[in-house]
Amino acid sequence: xxxxxxxxxxxxxxxxxxxxxxxxxxLGNDPASLLDVGCGEGGFLRSLQEHPGLERHGMDISxxxxxxxxxxxxxxxxxxxNADRTLxxxxxxxxxxxxxDSRVNAIEFERVLGERGLILVAVPGPDxxxxxxxxxxxxxxxxxxxxxxxxxxxARFTLADRMTVRESRTLEPPELRxxxxxxxxxxxxxxxxxxxxxTSLTVTLSHDILVFKRR
Ligand SMILES: C[S@@+](CC[C@H](N)C(=O)[O-])C[C@H]1O[C@@H](n2cnc3c(N)ncnc32)[C@H](O)[C@@H]1O
Numbered sequence: 001x002x003x004x005x006x007x008x009x010x011x012x013x014x015x016x017x018x019x020x021x022x023x024x025x026x027l028g029n030d031p032a033s034l035l036d037v038g039c040g041e042g043g044f045l046r047s048l049q050e051h052p053g054l055e056r057h058g059m060d061i062s063x064x065x066x067x068x069x070x071x072x073x074x075x076x077x078x079x080x081x082n083a084d085r086t087l088x089x090x091x092x093x094x095x096x097x098x099x100x101d102s103r104v105n106a107i108e109f110e111r112v113l114g115e116r117g118l119i120l121v122a123v124p125g126p127d128x129x130x131x132x133x134x135x136x137x138x139x140x141x142x143x144x145x146x147x148x149x150x151x152x153x154x155a156r157f158t159l160a161d162r163m164t165v166r167e168s169r170t171l172e173p174p175e176l177r178x179x180x181x182x183x184x185x186x187x188x189x190x191x192x193x194x195x196x197x198x199t200s201l202t203v204t205l206s207h208d209i210l211v212f213k214r215r
Contacts, residue, residue, distance in 0.1 A: 002181035004068060007043035009175065011205060014165045016047040018209045019098060019120050022161060026118055026211070029053060032095040035112070037083050038102025042069025045076050057094070059083065087112050096120060101183060104149055110156045110214070117214050119157060121149055124183060125164055125206030132176055132203050136194045146208045153212055161211035169205060173198040 006012060023034075031053035036045050039058030042065075048054055059079045060066050070078045081088050083103040092114040100122040109119060123145040134140045150159055171179070176198050 001041075001068075002178040003043070003065075004041040005178050006175075006182045007041065007046075011169070011175075011179070012043055013047075014167055014205075015100065015122050015207045015209070016044055018163060018165045018207075019044065019100070019122060020048060020051065022120055022209065022211050023048075023051065023054075023096065023118075027095065031055075033057065033093065034096040034098060035059065035089070035094045037087075037097055037099045037104075039069060039078070040065045040100075040102075042073055042076065042078070044098060044100055045069070046073055049073075057089075059087070083108075098122075104152050106153050106156050109153070113214065115214075119153065119210075119212040121210040121212065122207045123149055123210070125166065125208050127166075127204050128206040129179060129183070129203055131201055132180065132198075135198065135201065136180075136191045144208075146210065149210060156215060157212035158215050159210060160213040163209045164206060165209060166204060166206040168202055170200060170202045172200050176201060176203070179203075 029052045033055040035057040037059060039045060039060050042058055045056045045058050048056060056076045058069055058076055059081045061082050063080050066078045066080050079088055083105055087108045089112045091111055093112045095114050095116060096118045097109055097113060098120040101124060126142040126144040130140055177195060
């Protein structure tokens with residue numbers, strides 16, 4: 001529900017627009033199928049509703065998330081499954097895989113992707129929510145996940161494009177708490193007091209957008 005509220009307030013729009021732009025640049029309006037891995041409550045798939053000729057699929061390990069996603073998008077095909085295991089799809093089922101703040105599985109991604117296969121990945125940028133993390137953890141820690149994703153996919157996929165989406169928003173405590181829940185940050189017991197004491201704060205929202213092609 002926290003992720004649904006974050007999406008409804010429009011905080012995910014810049015990332016979804018950047019991913020949709022990469023999709024249009026690479027595929028044009030050719031018919032294509034896309035699987036969003038770790039789709040959560042389905043916000044990215046909903047945002048692609050108007051993309052012409054796109055068959056949309058979503059999978060997530062969380063039945064509660066898939067239920068929310070499926071209720072909002074009955075025309076999309078959803079599956080509850082673990083992205084770290086064998087994916088429940090045949091060889092070369094998809095033209096595009098997306099993973100937003102989610103998992104990548106190089107061996108399985110290679111198996112289920114077709115010849116012109118494309119992977120769209122979004123990971124939090126090093127400075128994502130940095131002001132909020134400083135408030136809660138007491139230090140500005142810059143963390144990048146881009147290199148890990150690149151290394152995980154390296155043997156089978158090459159990085160074809162990369163961009164950063166960054167903006168600043170002033171948010172109220174309930175919105176800040178939702179962002180923390182949505183990104184799994186700041187939930188150690190010792191951090192609870194700081195989370196409860198939050199006041200309005202201007203925060204950086206930043207994501208690295210990575211486009212991978214088959215080698
Ligand atoms: C930070 S959320 C991002 C959700 C969605 N991509 C979005 O941007 O709103 C991470 C998602 O990955 C899912 N997830 C975690 N481990 C998973 C796994 N092993 N297989 C599939 N999904 C997983 C979680 O249930 C959650 O919905």
